[in-house]
Amino acid sequence: MAAALQVLPCLLRAPSRPFLWGPPVARMTSGMALAEQARQLFDSAVGAVQPGPMLQRTLSLDPSGKQLKVRDRTFQLQENLYLVGFGKAVLGMAAAADELLGQHLVQGVISVPKGIRAAVELAGKQEMLLKPHSHIQVFEGAEDNLPDRDALRAAQAIQQLAERLTADDLLLVLISGLSPLPDTLTDSAGGGSALLPAPIPPVTLEEKQTLTKLLAARGATIQELNTIRKALSQLKGGGLAQAAYPAQVVSLILSDVIGDPLEVIASGPTVASTHSVQDCLHILNHYGLRAALPRSVKTVLSRADSDPHGPHTCGHVLNVIIGSNSLALAEAQRQAEVLGYHAMVLSTAMQGDVRRVAQFYGLLARVAAACLTSSTAERPLEEEAKLHQLAAELQLPDLQLEEALEAVAKAKGPVCLLAGGEPTVQLQGSGKGGRNQELALRVGAELGKQPLGPVDVLFLSGGTDGQDGPTKVAGAWVMSDLVSQASAENLDFATFLDNNDSYTFFCSFQGGTHLLHTGLTGTNVMDVHLLVFHPQ
Numbered sequence: 204m205a206a207a208l209q210v211l212p213c214l215l216r217a218p219s220r221p222f223l224w225g226p227p228v229a230r231m232t233s234g235m236a237l238a239e240q241a242r243q244l245f246d247s248a249v250g251a252v253q254p255g256p257m258l259q260r261t262l263s264l265d266p267s268g269k270q271l272k273v274r275d276r277t278f279q280l281q282e283n284l285y286l287v288g289f290g291k292a293v294l295g296m297a298a299a300a301d302e303l304l305g306q307h308l309v310q311g312v313i314s315v316p317k318g319i320r321a322a323v324e325l326a327g328k329q330e331m332l333l334k335p336h337s338h339i340q341v342f343e344g345a346e347d348n349l350p351d352r353d354a355l356r357a358a359q360a361i362q363q364l365a366e367r368l369t370a371d372d373l374l375l376v377l378i379s380g381l382s383p384l385p386d387t388l389t390d391s392a393g394g395g396s397a398l399l400p401a402p403i404p405p406v407t408l409e410e411k412q413t414l415t416k417l418l419a420a421r422g423a424t425i426q427e428l429n430t431i432r433k434a435l436s437q438l439k440g441g442g443l444a445q446a447a448y449p450a451q452v453v454s455l456i457l458s459d460v461i462g463d464p465l466e467v468i469a470s471g472p473t474v475a476s477t478h479s480v481q482d483c484l485h486i487l488n489h490y491g492l493r494a495a496l497p498r499s500v501k502t503v504l505s506r507a508d509s510d511p512h513g514p515h516t517c518g519h520v521l522n523v524i525i526g527s528n529s530l531a532l533a534e535a536q537r538q539a540e541v542l543g544y545h546a547m548v549l550s551t552a553m554q555g556d557v558r559r560v561a562q563f564y565g566l567l568a569r570v571a572a573a574c575l576t577s578s579t580a581e582r583p584l585e586e587e588a589k590l591h592q593l594a595a596e597l598q599l600p601d602l603q604l605e606e607a608l609e610a611v612a613k614a615k616g617p618v619c620l621l622a623g624g625e626p627t628v629q630l631q632g633s634g635k636g637g638r639n640q641e642l643a644l645r646v647g648a649e650l651g652k653q654p655l656g657p658v659d660v661l662f663l664s665g666g667t668d669g670q671d672g673p674t675k676v677a678g679a680w681v682m683s684d685l686v687s688q689a690s691a692e693n694l695d696f697a698t699f700l701d702n703n704d705s706y707t708f709f710c711s712f713q714g715g716t717h718l719l720h721t722g723l724t725g726t727n728v729m730d731v732h733l734l735v736f737h738p739q
């Protein structure tokens with residue numbers, strides 16, 4: 204199946220104009236075919252946020268090649284263009300920028316994760332590698348997502364470049380994150396943030412690392428974590444913009460945080476921080492860390508209020524979100540419509556404990572399946588009330604639940620509900636897995652709780668970076684017969700779930716055919732969830 208999924212994009216050519224009940228969906232009979240379409244939708248989501256297309260959508264040169272247009276702003280180019288970048292997807296972004304603007308680029312420095320060039324090469328993504336003659340210098344660092352000496356050297360080189368700039372110069376800043384939800388110790392430090400460590404003296408790199416790890420281990424959110432990072436950093440919280448002043452600064456940002464908050468993504472190096480020392484102390488208090496703070500941290504915090512990276516320092520900056528989960532979902536929605544689905548984006552902010560999120564999707568599947576297959580369009584009111592209750596508990600800010608149910612009730616044909624975000628796994632077991640595979644397995648278990656009627660239901664969850672936790676797959680897909688099929692194979696899914704061992708489960712289940720293999724994608728806009736219904 205994996206092989207079948209991999210050749211899918213060439214086999215399943217989408218028709219050039221949309222149709223509602225056209226042949227591809229009407230012909231759909233097997234779960235395998237449904238899975239192939241889901242995979243195609245996932246690929247289209249990821250494709251929309253690839254570095255090349257994103258940069259091309261955002262930047263253009265006028266015919267003389269002397270003016271750079273970024274959205275509706277124009278900048279003069281005259282041997283005055285510089286580039287810096289940090290984050291997981293930045294290598295591909297830099298390669299795309301170099302391709303477009305290389306002839307104007309005086310110098311560039313990027314900080315990317317250790318081993319990324321080799322991984323990109325292995326994945327055959329030559330277009331994401333810089334050409335040998337490039338003026339962009341690459342630093343690899345932040346092994347295990349922790350800020351280390353290599354990342355520190357990169358941050359120093361970036362700072363030096365920025366500080367040399369004059370009012371005639373233009374600095375392009377490429378930003379992407381890596382680890383929005385620091386819910387395990389190993390991925391605690393974040394991507395863009397971890398790749399740009401520049402602690403304010405006398406705070407040392409080790410002290411910052413320890414504090415970050417402690418906060419993460421105690422469950423601090425990325426917003427809280429990055430508030431502290433900003434207060435202790437020379438470059439975060441607008442510090443990079445300040446270093447580059449009076450040059451013009453254009454930041455192109457790939458968002459890996461729910462709601463695309465500029466201040467939080469990679470700790471907002473080109474965004475004035477609105478946080479005060481009181482905010483930091485509140486966070487440190489909350490996680491019981493205030494009493495044990497190193498003297499250096501106390502010193503820097505006590506100085507911070509009198510020396511903030513104030514808003515006045517960011518007037519020379521243009522921050523642009525060039526890629527996000529919602530952009531990816533919009534493309535998958537468009538593609539689903541082309542394939543004949545009635546498609547809707549439910550939310551781009553799916554978050555919360557993976558068990559609750561799985562319950563939500565299970566309940567949603569039951570309610571939507573009933574709406575879709577009942578001849579009288581009667582809605583299962585009791586289950587619907589439970590669904591709304593659960594949705595309220597999950598506090599999903601942009602959830603379009605009522606609209607989606609109405610649309611399903613009217614659709615009476617194939618339906619695709621799309622969502623994105625990043626649920627959280629509280630690790631208890633010692634198995635191998637990732638939040639996407641665990642979510643898929645949990646949703647499969649929910650779908651098996653009671654019959655869904657004459658409709659095929661598929662759920663897919665995949666990380667847009669192509670790597671789900673410490674595994675080499677992006678995620679997995681399930682159908683409503685997962686429970687019965689697993690038991691036929693003597694696989695006790697509950698035992699695998701108890702041990703956070705979803706990867707091992709899916710490796711065995713139906714010969715591994717439910718795993719989503721994409722390889723490294725070169726982008727990262729959190730996760731994509733697809734809930735697909737096809738009336739039999």
Ligand SMILES: Nc1ncnc2c1ncn2[C@@H]1O[C@H](COP(=O)(O)OP(=O)(O)OP(=O)(O)O)[C@@H](O)[C@H]1O
Pocket residue numbers: 381382383384385386387390459627628629630633634635636637638641666668670671672673703704705727729
């Ligand atoms: N055995 C496991 N089962 C389930 N989830 C796991 C397991 N091991 C790690 N994880 C989860 O994987 C996540 C880390 O994986 P990953 O690197 O894909 O995500 P990230 O770094 O948070 O974000 P991004 O995918 O955007 O880079 C954590 O949320 C962690 O809880």
Ligand SMILES: O=C(O)[C@H](O)CO
Pocket residue numbers: 379380381382383392393394395396397425429459460467468469470
């Ligand atoms: O780098 C970071 O801070 C996280 O990835 C969020 O952007």
